[in-house]
Amino acid sequence: MNERQRARRPGGRSARVGAEVHRAVTELINERGYGNFTVGEVAARAGVADSSIYRRWGGLETLLADVALTRLNAQSPMPDTGSLDGDLRTYAANVAREITGPDGLLLVRLAVALSSNGQQGLQARDDLRDERTRQLQSMLDRARERGEHAPDALDVLDHILAPMYIRVLFGIGPLTPDYIDGLVDRLL
Amino acid sequence: MNERQRARRPGGRSARVGAEVHRAVTELINERGYGNFTVGEVAARAGVADSSIYRRWGGLETLLADVALTRLNAQSPMPDTGSLDGDLRTYAANVAREITGPDGLLLVRLAVALSSNGQQGLQARDDLRDERTRQLQSMLDRARERGEHAPDALDVLDHILAPMYIRVLFGIGPLTPDYIDGLVDRLL
Structure with missing residues (x-):
C-alpha cells in the first residue's frame, strides 16, 4: 500500500477530512452563496490546514x-x-x-x-x-x-x-x- | 398631459436619468457581478438620488x-x-x-x-x-x-x-x- 492509498483508506483520516471539508463547503454555500468565500474560510470551518485543501483539490x-x-x-x-x-x-x-x-x-x-x-x-x-x-x-x-x-x-x-x-x-x-x-x- | 407622462417624455430629464441609471447598472454588473452592489451604489454612479431609483423602479x-x-x-x-x-x-x-x-x-x-x-x-x-x-x-x-x-x-x-x-x-x-x-x- 503506497502513501496515497493509505491516505485515502475509507474511514481513515483522509475520509474524515474529506467529509469535514465537504460539510464546511455546503454550509458556506447555503449561508453566502457561491463566490463569496475562500479556501481559507473553508479550511477554518473544517478545522484543517489550507494546505490540505490545496494538496487534495488544487x-x-x-x-x-x-x-x-x-x-x-x-x-x-x-x-x-x-x-x-x-x-x-x-x-x-x-x-x-x-x-x-x-x-x-x-x-x-x-x-x-x-x-x-x-x-x-x-x-x-x-x-x-x-x-x-x-x-x-x-x-x-x-x-x-x-x-x-x-x-x-x-x-x-x-x-x-x-x-x-x-x-x-x-x-x-x-x-x-x-x-x-x-x-x-x-x-x- | 399628466405628471407621469411629462416625466417620461422622450429626451426629457426622465429619459436621461433612465439612461444614466442603466449605464451604471451595466457597469456594476460587469465589474462585480449580480448581487454585489446596492441601489445606493447605482445612484451614486449615475449621479441621481436613491429615492429617484426607488420611485421609478421600486x-x-x-x-x-x-x-x-x-x-x-x-x-x-x-x-x-x-x-x-x-x-x-x-x-x-x-x-x-x-x-x-x-x-x-x-x-x-x-x-x-x-x-x-x-x-x-x-x-x-x-x-x-x-x-x-x-x-x-x-x-x-x-x-x-x-x-x-x-x-x-x-x-x-x-x-x-x-x-x-x-x-x-x-x-x-x-x-x-x-x-x-x-x-x-x-x-x-
Missing part, C-alpha cells in the same frame, strides 16, 4: 465541483431498470425531484459561478459535466448492448434535462409526471 | 430586470419575416449569437440572482419572463393568423431556447448553424 473551483458531484451521485444515481424506457423515465423523474427541491438549482448556480472564474473554473465545470455525461453514456451504452435503439447523451441533455432546468430557473412549473413523461416520449 | 430587482429586458429587446428583437419557419430560424440564430457573445449568460445569471433574492426577486424574474414570452407569443400568433400551424411558446422554450442555453452554460459548443436549424426542424 483549488476552490475543483473542490466546489467535487462537492456538487458527490451530492448529485448520492441523490440522482443513474438508474439501471433493465430497459431504456424505464431508465430514462426514472432518471428524468429523479432529476425533476432534485431540481425542484430546496437546493434545486445547485448545478446551474455552480456552473454560473465556475463560468465566471477564469480558466480553473472553466476546467472544473468541464470536468463535472464530463463525469456526469460519462455516467449517462454508460446507461445509454447498456441499452445499446441489450439491442435497444438509444439516443445520444447530448439529445438527452437537449430535450429532457435542458427544458426541466430552464423551466425551474425561470419559475415555469410544476414539472408534472405527465410533462416529464412527455419529454421522454418525444425523445424516444 | 427596488434593485425590478431595475436589474428592466436593464436586462431593454438590452434583450435591443439585441434580440422578435423577427417578422413573413413565415413561421423564417421567424423561428432568425430568432434562434439571434439568440445563439447573443448567448455566445461576451455577456451571453446575462439572462441565466440574472435569473439565478433574482431566484435567490426573496419575493421581490422572484416577481422581477417572473415579469421579465412573462414580457419575453408575450413577445414570442405575438410572433407565433402572427403565424396562426396567416394560417400556419405554430407550436406553443413553451415548446419553443423547451426545445429551441433551453438546449442552447444549457449548452452554453456547460460549455458544450459551438452552436453551429446546422445544430440550430436542427432544433427548429425537430420542433416544426
